Amino acid sequence: MDPFVHLHSHTEYSLFDGISRIGELVSHVKEMGQTALAITDHGVMYGAIYLYKECIKQGIKPIIGCEIYVTRGSRFDKSGNGKEKLAHLILLAENNEGYQNLIKICSKAWTEGYYHRPRADHELLEKYHEGLIVTSACVGGEVPQAILNGDMDEARKVIEFYINTFGKDNYFLEIQNHGLPEEAAVRPVLASLAKEYGLGLVATNDFHYTKKEDARSQEIKLCISTGKTLDDPYHFHFANDEFYCKSGDEMRAILGNFPGAIENTRVIADRCNVELTFGEHKLPSFDVPEGETAASYLRKLCEKALPERYAIVTDKERSRMDYELGVIDKMGFSDYFLIVMDFIHYAKSHGIPIGPGRGSAAGSIVSYLLHITEVDPLRFDLLFERFLNPARVSMPDIDTDLCYRRRGEVIEYLARKYGSDQVAQIITFGTLAARAVIRDVGRVTNMPLREVDRIAKMVPVGPGVTLKKTMEGSREFRDLYDSDTTVHCLIDHCLDLEGISRNSGTHAAGVVICSKPVEEYVPIQLTQDGFIQTQYEKDQVEQLGLLKMDLLGLRNLTVIHDALEMIRENRGIDLDINKIPSEDEETCKMLCDGDTIGVFQSESSGFTSLLMQLHPERFEDLIPMVALYRPGPLGSGMAEDFIKRKHGKIPVEYPHPSLEPILKETYGVILYQE
Numbered sequence: 001m002d003p004f005v006h007l008h009s010h011t012e013y014s015l016f017d018g019i020s021r022i023g024e025l026v027s028h029v030k031e032m033g034q035t036a037l038a039i040t041d042h043g044v045m046y047g048a049i050y051l052y053k054e055c056i057k058q059g060i061k062p063i064i065g066c067e068i069y070v071t072r073g074s075r076f077d078k079s080g081n082g083k084e085k086l087a088h089l090i091l092l093a094e095n096n097e098g099y100q101n102l103i104k105i106c107s108k109a110w111t112e113g114y115y116h117r118p119r120a121d122h123e124l125l126e127k128y129h130e131g132l133i134v135t136s137a138c139v140g141g142e143v144p145q146a147i148l149n150g151d152m153d154e155a156r157k158v159i160e161f162y163i164n165t166f167g168k169d170n171y172f173l174e175i176q177n178h179g180l181p182e183e184a185a186v187r188p189v190l191a192s193l194a195k196e197y198g199l200g201l202v203a204t205n206d207f208h209y210t211k212k213e214d215a216r217s218q219e220i221k222l223c224i225s226t227g228k229t230l231d232d233p234y235h236f237h238f239a240n241d242e243f244y245c246k247s248g249d250e251m252r253a254i255l256g257n258f259p260g261a262i263e264n265t266r267v268i269a270d271r272c273n274v275e276l277t278f279g280e281h282k283l284p285s286f287d288v289p290e291g292e293t294a295a296s297y298l299r300k301l302c303e304k305a306l307p308e309r310y311a312i313v314t315d316k317e318r319s320r321m322d323y324e325l326g327v328i329d330k331m332g333f334s335d336y337f338l339i340v341m342d343f344i345h346y347a348k349s350h351g352i353p354i355g356p357g358r359g360s361a362a363g364s365i366v367s368y369l370l371h372i373t374e375v376d377p378l379r380f381d382l383l384f385e386r387f388l389n390p391a392r393v394s395m396p397d398i399d400t401d402l403c404y405r406r407r408g409e410v411i412e413y414l415a416r417k418y419g420s421d422q423v424a425q426i427i428t429f430g431t432l433a434a435r436a437v438i439r440d441v442g443r444v445t446n447m448p449l450r451e452v453d454r455i456a457k458m459v460p461v462g463p464g465v466t467l468k469k470t471m472e473g474s475r476e477f478r479d480l481y482d483s484d485t486t487v488h489c490l491i492d493h494c495l496d497l498e499g500i501s502r503n504s505g506t507h508a509a510g511v512v513i514c515s516k517p518v519e520e521y522v523p524i525q526l527t528q529d530g531f532i533q534t535q536y537e538k539d540q541v542e543q544l545g546l547l548k549m550d551l552l553g554l555r556n557l558t559v560i561h562d563a564l565e566m567i568r569e570n571r572g573i574d575l576d577i578n579k580i581p582s583e584d585e586e587t588c589k590m591l592c593d594g595d596t597i598g599v600f601q602s603e604s605s606g607f608t609s610l611l612m613q614l615h616p617e618r619f620e621d622l623i624p625m626v627a628l629y630r631p632g633p634l635g636s637g638m639a640e641d642f643i644k645r646k647h648g649k650i651p652v653e654y655p656h657p658s659l660e661p662i663l664k665e666t667y668g669v670i671l672y673q674e
Contacts, residue, residue: 002033004248004262005269007063007135008040008090008174008204012500013047015429016225017238019218019500020210022047025245026054028210032247036269038063040090043118045106045523046427046504049540052276063272064099065092066106067137068120075113075121086117087145088137090174090204092272098131099274103523106535110525118525122161129165133268135174136162136190138206139182143173143193147186155189159197172202172268175261177254178242191258202268203261207245208238215241217496223444224432224502230444281395282545284418284515286338294334298366299325301341305369309376317365317378324366327390336547339513340398341370343549346413347402353561355401355554356578360387372398374578380623395542397550399509403561404553411511411531411551421517424524424532426510426541426548429501434459434467437494447490455480455487467491467498509552510538521546556600582619591616601626606634613643620665627672642669 010018011025018041029037037060039051048064055062069086071077093099105120105128113119136143146155162171173190176183194201209218219237220230228235248262255261288297302321310317328334347354348371357373363382367373377384388396402410415423432440435456442452458477459470470477471491480487506527512534518524521544523535534541542548560577567573594612596602602611607629614625628639644650645667654660654668663670 001035002248003266004203004251005034005036005038005063005265006205006207006245007038007065007092007202007265007268008067008138008176008206009038009245010041010067010206010208011039011047011051013039013044013050013429014041014208015046015501015503016042017218017222018042018208019214019221019497020208020245021500022050022054025210026051026058026060028245030058030060034060034248036061036063036266036272038065038092038269038272040065040067040092042067043069043106043109044525045103045535046429046501048523049276049536049543052274061269061272062274063092063269064102064274065090066102067091068105068109069117070125070142071113071119071121072142073121075109075119075124078115080115084115085145086119087142088140089120089142090135090137092133092135092268093131093274094133094170094272095131096274098133099276100520101128101131103519103521104128107519107524111519111532114526122165126165132166133170133172133271134162134166135172135202135204137174138176139180139186141174143190144182144186147189148182155193159193159199163197163199168198172200172264174202174204175255175258176204176206178206179240187258200264200267201258201261202264203251203255203258204265205246205251206243208243210245212241212244214244214496217493218243220441220444220493221497221500224440224497228444229446231446276544278543278545279393280545281332281547282515282521283332283335283547284339284422284513286335286342288338294338295325295329298328298334298337302366302369305371309369320365320378320384321369324364324384324388327384327388328366331388331390331393333388333396336396337366337370337372339547340372340400340549342417343410343414344370344372344400347406347410350409352406352409353403353557355557358399358401358552359397361396361398363387367398380620395547399550399552401552401554401557403558404555405558407551407553414511414513418513419517421519421532422514424512424514424518424534425527426507426512426534426536426538427525428505428507428537430503430505432497432500432502434465434470434498435461437467437498438490441490441493441497445490445493447486455490467495506533507538509550510541511549511551512541513547513549554600556598559598588616588618591622610639610643614646624666624671633671638669638671642667642671645669 006029011020011022012018026037037055039047041047043066045066052062052064068089068091070089071084071086091102091105093102105124108124109118109120113121139148142158143155146158173194175187175190191201209215222236223230226236252262286294288294302325306313306317306321328337344354357367357375361367362373362375363377363384364387365377368376411423438456438459439452458474459465459467471481481491512518514521518532518534522541524532525535527533538548564575564577567575591611592615594608596608596611602608610629611625614621616622616625624642627633628642633639645652652667654663
């Protein structure tokens with residue numbers, strides 16, 4: 001077991017200059033015999049959950065941290081010209097309280113202190129100091145900067161602030177050796193100050209890529225980030241190729257002459273014990289009338305709606321409703337249904353076009369009774385268990401389509417109802433995809449545009465396409481890679497960078513609603529329009545038990561709404577789109593003729609071709625159509641087999657006679673669950 005632990009590390013989530021992929025990084029650390037690893041990306045916690053889970057998976061101890069930017073004044077002061085020289089500081093969560101305080105500091109640096117960069121100040125550090133271990137960071141830290149400026153009084157003043165704030169045992173002076181003259185100048189002074197104040201030294205390597213040979217790819221990534229080319233004499237780059245994840249032996253060779261500096265990495269790692277809980281739901285409460293619980297109120301609403309939805313209520317409808325309500329109550333999701341019902345009711349009552357329902361939620365009669373969906377699950381024999389299964393404890397997922405122009409109004413309503421600090425949009429990351437990375441690297445390396453374009457177009461278009469798969473599947477691409485050294489070098493760098501996160505954005509649909517401020521659960525930042533956004537992606541948000549709603553802005557709904565308005569204005573007809581017949585001869589003929597431009601989900605040439613072959617004769621024929629147009633059915637010949645059976649060109653056969661009642665409507669083809 002190597003006693004050295006990396007406590008200052010940057011992954012691909014240091015979007016500007018990091019390219020360390022978390023999975024590969026953790027594997028590399030494990031191969032070197034190290035048993036723990038910290039994540040300290042620049043000003044963000046984007047990758048914290050990824051690293052935590054990957055470390056646990058590979059038997060490595062995760063340490064959650066952040067390299068924050070510290071302003072010398074107040075974080076609220078934004079009167080400068082944006083050229084303020086911010087200092088770096090490493091914060092590591094020692095325990096769960098420290099993790100929560102790290103979230104607070106990181107969040108408030110964005111929401112209160114953001115000015116060109118997220119900024120924390122001393123007041124913020126004093127307020128949320130508990131449970132954190134602090135190191136003085138690289139030569140960009142407050143203490144090293146004071147030393148380099150020849151201001152030892154300032155260096156001592158800073159040290160004393162951190163000792164008084166965090167305690168002597170929780171503050172370490174960080175030493176590094178990447179071969180930089182500034183580092184050589186401050187190391188002996190830091191060692192002297194550590195002795196003077198009785199502080200520990202800690203050895204770190206400020207790595208931004210995993211292996212030494214990745215240095216050139218990281219330089220290319222920097223050029224992509226800054227819009228420069230490698231031959232530009234002023235392009236931003238690191239001083240050398242020493243900013244990689246080094247072995248313990250390498251670290252001892254460059255910093256082993258400072259007593260305790262290597263050993264303290266293990267001391268700190270042993271003290272850091274954050275334990276995160278996944279899958280424990282943290283749902284907000286819906287405000288129900290006095291004397292009611294969420295479950296009783298939900299039942300009351302469903303009981304009232306049952307005769308409104310069904311002209312004749314039989315045991316079939318009532319027993320299905322009772323069963324679903326029992327499962328929903330048992331699993332603790334009554335509030336969830338009420339929350340969804342409420343914002344959908346708001347949208348409909350304010351004339352905001354909303355879809356009839358999407359996905360497995362249409363299998364719930366409770367959703368239908370509450371007007372969350374407009375599809376009768378009993379009519380189409382839809383399964384509730386696909387949506388919510390008591391044997392599979394997972395959050396229900398109700399996706400809601402909204403007019404894309406007015407989606408923001410619904411989000412604003414949620415913010416007003418639950419609190420603007422308790423509702424957030426969800427971050428997403430743009431990555432360097434297969435074709436795009438070829439074009440980016442080609443531009444940075446000044447390869448002729450025509451040649452880059454030719455190589456990029458060899459990569460297929462579609463989901464799941466990677467350069468590795470293209471190499472395996474395209475003889476032309478592989479031969480060019482093997483025969484042309486320039487192309488070989490280009491593709492090697494592209495393979496290093498493909499899939500790396502390059503920028504952050506906002507998820508098209510995801511919205512989080514919390515029972516307390518969002519920053520009590522996850523780190524946050526602000527979008528360009530000032531709305532709260534989580535720093536964790538949707539999967540991590542859900543795994544941490546937060547309520548995620550998918551509110552998807554859909555242009556088709558807007559087009560339909562505009563068409564209805566035109567009909568009302570020009571024809572004087574008030575048409576209700578939810579009451580038009582689902583069976584219409586002219587509509588069937590239109591689809592069979594392939595006239596699908598503007599028809600939702602049916603506009604692609606592949607879908608149109610399959611639709612014309614299927615030749616739908618009734619609404620129910622469209623249901624298997626959507627299921628057939630997927631890679632599995634198309635690739636296996638299932639779609640072709642289904643169509644031939646439907647038109648009587650081949651006999652209908654069943655895998656077993658007992659399956660005939662189930663598979664009769666799909667002509668013996670096992671196409672979907674219901």
